[in-house]
Amino acid sequence: MSPRQKRLAMVAGLITALTVALALVLNAFQSNLVFFFTPSQVANGEAPQGKSFRIGGLVVPGSLQRETDGLKLQFAVTDQAKTVQVHFQGILPDLFKEGAGVVAQGMMQADGRFMAKEVLAKHDENYMPPEAAEALKKAGHPVGAPQQFQKAPTKP
Amino acid sequence: MTAELGHLALALAMLCGICLAVFPSLGVWRRDARLMAMATPAAYWQLLLVLLAFVCLIENFINHDFSIQLVASHSNRDLPFWYRVAASWGSHEGSMLLWILMLAAWTAALAALSGHLPQAMRARVLAVLGAVSIGFYLFALLTSNPFERVVPAPINGRDLNPLLQDPGMVFHPPLLYMGYVGFSVAFAFAIAGLIEGRFDSAWARWVRPWTNVAWGFLSLGICLGSFWAYYELGWGGWWFWDPVENASFMPWLTGTALIHSLAVTEKRGNFRSWTVLLAILSFSLSLLGTFLVRSGVLTSVHAFATDPTRGVFILMFLCIVIGGSLSLYAARAHSVQASQAYSLLSRESILLANNILMVVAMFAVLLGTLYPLILDSLDMGKISVGPPYFDAVFVPLMLPALFLMAVGPLSRWRDTPVLPLAQRMRWAFAASLVIALLLPLTADSDYKPMTALGLLMAFWVAGGVAMAAFENMKTPSGAVDLSRLALQPGSWWGMQLAHLGVAAFVLGVTLVNSYEIEIEKKLSPGDVLKIEEGLSLRYAETTARQGPNYEAIQVRFELIRDQKVVGELRPEKRRYKASNMVMTEAGIKRSVLGDLYISLGEAVDGGWVTRIQKKPAVNWIWIGVVMIGFGGFWAAADARYRRRRVNSLRASPSDASSKIGKVSG
Numbered sequence: 001m002s003p004r005q006k007r008l009a010m011v012a013g014l015i016t017a018l019t020v021a022l023a024l025v026l027n028a029f030q031s032n033l034v035f036f037f038t039p040s041q042v043a044n045g046e047a048p049q050g051k052s053f054r055i056g057g058l059v060v061p062g063s064l065q066r067e068t069d070g071l072k073l074q075f076a077v078t079d080q081a082k083t084v085q086v087h088f089q090g091i092l093p094d095l096f097k098e099g100a101g102v103v104a105q106g107m108m109q110a111d112g113r114f115m116a117k118e119v120l121a122k123h124d125e126n127y128m129p130p131e132a133a134e135a136l137k138k139a140g141h142p143v144g145a146p147q148q149f150q151k152a153p154t155k156p
Numbered sequence: 157m158t159a160e161l162g163h164l165a166l167a168l169a170m171l172c173g174i175c176l177a178v179f180p181s182l183g184v185w186r187r188d189a190r191l192m193a194m195a196t197p198a199a200y201w202q203l204l205l206v207l208l209a210f211v212c213l214i215e216n217f218i219n220h221d222f223s224i225q226l227v228a229s230h231s232n233r234d235l236p237f238w239y240r241v242a243a244s245w246g247s248h249e250g251s252m253l254l255w256i257l258m259l260a261a262w263t264a265a266l267a268a269l270s271g272h273l274p275q276a277m278r279a280r281v282l283a284v285l286g287a288v289s290i291g292f293y294l295f296a297l298l299t300s301n302p303f304e305r306v307v308p309a310p311i312n313g314r315d316l317n318p319l320l321q322d323p324g325m326v327f328h329p330p331l332l333y334m335g336y337v338g339f340s341v342a343f344a345f346a347i348a349g350l351i352e353g354r355f356d357s358a359w360a361r362w363v364r365p366w367t368n369v370a371w372g373f374l375s376l377g378i379c380l381g382s383f384w385a386y387y388e389l390g391w392g393g394w395w396f397w398d399p400v401e402n403a404s405f406m407p408w409l410t411g412t413a414l415i416h417s418l419a420v421t422e423k424r425g426n427f428r429s430w431t432v433l434l435a436i437l438s439f440s441l442s443l444l445g446t447f448l449v450r451s452g453v454l455t456s457v458h459a460f461a462t463d464p465t466r467g468v469f470i471l472m473f474l475c476i477v478i479g480g481s482l483s484l485y486a487a488r489a490h491s492v493q494a495s496q497a498y499s500l501l502s503r504e505s506i507l508l509a510n511n512i513l514m515v516v517a518m519f520a521v522l523l524g525t526l527y528p529l530i531l532d533s534l535d536m537g538k539i540s541v542g543p544p545y546f547d548a549v550f551v552p553l554m555l556p557a558l559f560l561m562a563v564g565p566l567s568r569w570r571d572t573p574v575l576p577l578a579q580r581m582r583w584a585f586a587a588s589l590v591i592a593l594l595l596p597l598t599a600d601s602d603y604k605p606m607t608a609l610g611l612l613m614a615f616w617v618a619g620g621v622a623m624a625a626f627e628n629m630k631t632p633s634g635a636v637d638l639s640r641l642a643l644q645p646g647s648w649w650g651m652q653l654a655h656l657g658v659a660a661f662v663l664g665v666t667l668v669n670s671y672e673i674e675i676e677k678k679l680s681p682g683d684v685l686k687i688e689e690g691l692s693l694r695y696a697e698t699t700a701r702q703g704p705n706y707e708a709i710q711v712r713f714e715l716i717r718d719q720k721v722v723g724e725l726r727p728e729k730r731r732y733k734a735s736n737m738v739m740t741e742a743g744i745k746r747s748v749l750g751d752l753y754i755s756l757g758e759a760v761d762g763g764w765v766t767r768i769q770k771k772p773a774v775n776w777i778w779i780g781v782v783m784i785g786f787g788g789f790w791a792a793a794d795a796r797y798r799r800r801r802v803n804s805l806r807a808s809p810s811d812a813s814s815k816i817g818k819v820s821g
Binding site for chain 2 (some may be wrong): 008014017018021022024025028029031032033034035036054068070072075089090091092094095105125134145156
C-alpha cells in the first residue's frame with residue numbers, strides 16, 4: 001500500500017471503530033435510562049408497566065409493615081396528594097425513616113403494587129432526596145430546600 | 157486569633173500567586189533573567205503562607221473554636237483528635253483550602269526540581285500555575301472563606317457527618333487531591349509549550365514524571381475511596397458509578413491516555429496534538445469534578461439555581477480554562493504538528509487505539525453523569541442513569557483495551573510485522589486461554605462465559621508482562637539470565653507493575669462478580685447459618701459498647717469451618733450522639749482469598765435482620781489498583797528524568813527513539 005492508502009485505511013478504521021463505540025454507548029444509554037414518577041403520576045397510570053422506574057416522596061408515618069421473617073416489608077409513599085404502596089424485600093438503608101423522604105426503584109406489578117428492587121435514602125438526615133422533594137413540590141406541598149451540607153448555626 | 161491569621165496568610169498567599177503569574181511572564185517578555193528568577197521565591201512563599209493558613213484551620217478544629225462557622229458545623233467536642241484534623245477538609249470550604257495547599261505544594265516542588273529546564277520554559281510553566289492558583293484564591297476568599305466567624309458562637313458543634321468519621325477520611329481526600337491538582341502541572345506544561353511552540357521529546361521528558369506521579373496519586377486516591385466505600389457503606393459494593401466517583405474517574409481515564417500519549421511524544425515525537433489536548437482535558441475534568449462535587453448541583457439543580465455564586469464561579473473558571481486553552485491551541489496548532497510515519501500495526505497505532513478507547517470511555521461516563529443534570533436543569537423531567545448503563549458500556553470498551561495492553565509493550569515502534577508478534581505471543585495466549593476455560597470448572601457454581609472471558613483477559617495481560625520479562629532475561633546466546641532484568645529502566649518496571657496491577661484488578665473483579673454469595677436472613681442468638689459446604693456462621697452474643705462519641709450494639713458472630721471456630725466477626729449498629737444518626741458498621745473477615753462481610757439491618761424481635769456476603773478475591777481489586785498507582789511512581793523515578801542538563805540538540809526524536817529501541821528490544 002502507498003502511504004496515502006495506508007493513511008486512508010487508518011482513518012477509515014478509526015471512524016468505523018468510533019462509530020461502533022458510539023452506537024454501543026448510545027444504545028446502552030437509551031435502554032438503561034430510569035425515569036422518575038411521582039405518586040400522583042403513578043396513581044394516574046402514567047408510569048410504565050414492565051419497565052423499571054423510580055418513585056419518590058415521603059414515607060407515610062405508621063405505614064411500615066414487616067412480615068415475621070423481617071425481610072419482606074411494605075410501606076406507603078406519598079406526595080401528600082396520592083399514595084403508592086411499595087413492597088420490598090431486603091435491608092432498608094440506615095436513614096430510612098417514617099415521615100422522611102425516600103426514593104425507590106422498581107417495577108409496577110399488574111395488581112397495582114410497586115415492587116422495589118432498591119430503596120434509597122441518602123447519607124445525611126437533613127438531606128431530602130431531590131426526587132422526593134420534587135414530588136412534593138409538584139403536588140403542591142414543597143418542603144424546605146434540600147441541603148447537601150448541614151446548615152451551620154445561623155448568624156444574627 | 158488564629159482564624160484571622162489564617163485568613164491573612166491566605167490573602168498574602170494570593171499576592172504570591174499573583175507575583176508568580178505576573179513577574180516571570182514579564183521576565184520572559186523582556187528577557188530579564190532576574191524577573192524570571194522571581195518565580196522560585198514566589199512559589200516557596202506561596203507554599204509557606206498556604207501551609208500557615210491550613211495549619212491555622214486545623215488548629216481551630218483541634219482546639220474546638222466553635223466561633224468559626226466551619227468548625228461549628230463540622231466538628232464536636234467529642235470528636236476524636238484525628239477526625240478533627242480530617243474534619244478540616246471534610247467541608248466545602250476546607251476542601252477548597254486543601255486544593256489550594258496541594259496546588260501550592262506542586263508549584264513549589266516544580267520550582268525546586270526544574271533547575272534543568274530552560275529558563276524561559278520554567279518561568280512560563282510556573283507562571284501558568286500561578287495564574288491557575290489565582291482563580292482558586294479568588295474562589296476561596298470571595299465565595300468560601302473557611303475562616304468565617306459566627307456570632308454568637310455555639311457551645312458545641314454540629315459534628316462531622318458520621319459517615320466521614322473514618323480513617324479513610326484522613327487519607328482519601330489528600331491523596332485524591334494530590335492527583336487532581338497534579339494534572340495542573342501537565343496542563344501548565346501544555347500551555348507553556350503552546351506559547352513557546354515547543355513540543356519536542358525533551359518537552360515530553362520534562363512533563364512525563366510529573367504526570368506519572370499525579371496519575372499515581374489519583375489512582376491511589378480512587379482506590380482508597382473505593383475501599384472505604386466498601387467497608388463503610390455497609391453494602392459490600394466497591395464501585396457505585398455515583399456521580400462523585402465518576403468525577404474522579406473521568407480525569408483518571410484521560411490521564412491514563414495522557415501518560416501513554418506522552419510516551420509516544422517522547423520516544424517518537426508523534427501524537428503531539430493528542431498529548432496537548434489530553435493534558436488540557438485531564439485538568440479540565442479535574443475542575444469539572446470539583447464543580448460537580450462542590451457546587452451542590454448533584455444534590456439538586458434547583459438548589460444550585462437558588463444559591464448559584466459558587467457554582468457560577470467554578471463554571472466561569474472552567475469556561476476560561478477550557479476556552480482559553482483551546483483557543484490558544486487553535487491559534488498555535490501549526491507549531492504542534494510534526495509526525496513520523498508509522499504503520500497500521502506498530503506500537504504507535506496500538507497506543508493510539510488504547511487512547512481512543514480511554515477517551516470514548518470517558519465520554520460515556522460524562523454522558524451518564526451530566527445528562528440527568530442537563531435534563532433536570534431544562535425541566536425536562538427527572539431521570540437517573542444507573543450502574544447497568546455503565547457496565548454495559550464499559551465491558552465492551554475495555555475488552556479490546558485489555559487485549560491490546562498485552563500486545564503494546566511487545567510490539568515495536570514504527571512497524572511490527574504481525575506474524576513474528578503472534579508467534580512470540582502464542583504461548584501466553586494459549587496458557588491464558590487454557591486457564592480461563594478450565595479454572596471456572598473447579599468452582600461449584602454454573603459455568604458462565606463472562607467468567608471465562610474475564611479470566612482470559614486477566615491472564616492474558618499477566619502473560620504479556622511475563623513475556624516482556626522473559627524476553628528481557630534472554631541473553632544473546634539464548635540463555636536465561638534473571639539479573640538482566642536489573643538493567644531495565646525504572647519506566648519499564650513501572651509499566652510492567654502497573655500492567656500486572658490491571659491483571660490483578662480484572663482477576664478480582666471477575667472472581668467477585670462471578671462467585672459472590674449474598675444471604676439476607678433474620679438471625680437470633682444461637683442461630684447457625686450455613687454459608688456453603690463446611691462453612692457456617694453462629695450468632696454468639698449481642699453486646700452494648702460505648703465509643704468515643706457514639707454508642708453501639710455489637711453482635712459477635714463465630715465463623716465455623718468443619719466444626720471448629722476459625723474466626724469471628726463483629727458488625728455494629730452505631731448511633732452517633734451529636735447528630736443522632738444511625739450507622740451500620742460492617743463486620744469483615746479479610747483474607748487474600750476473599751472476604752466474609754456481615755452488616756446488620758434492623759433489630760426484629762430479639763434478633764437482627766442480617767446481610768451476609770462472601771466476596772471471593774475482592775481484595776485483589778485494591779491490590780491491583782495500588783500496584784497501578786505505584787507503577788506510576790516507579791516510572792516517574794526513572795533515572796533518565798534526573799539527568800540535570802538536557803542538551804536539546806541531542807534529544808531530537810529520532811535519536812531518542814533509536815536509544816529506546818535498544819532498551820525495549
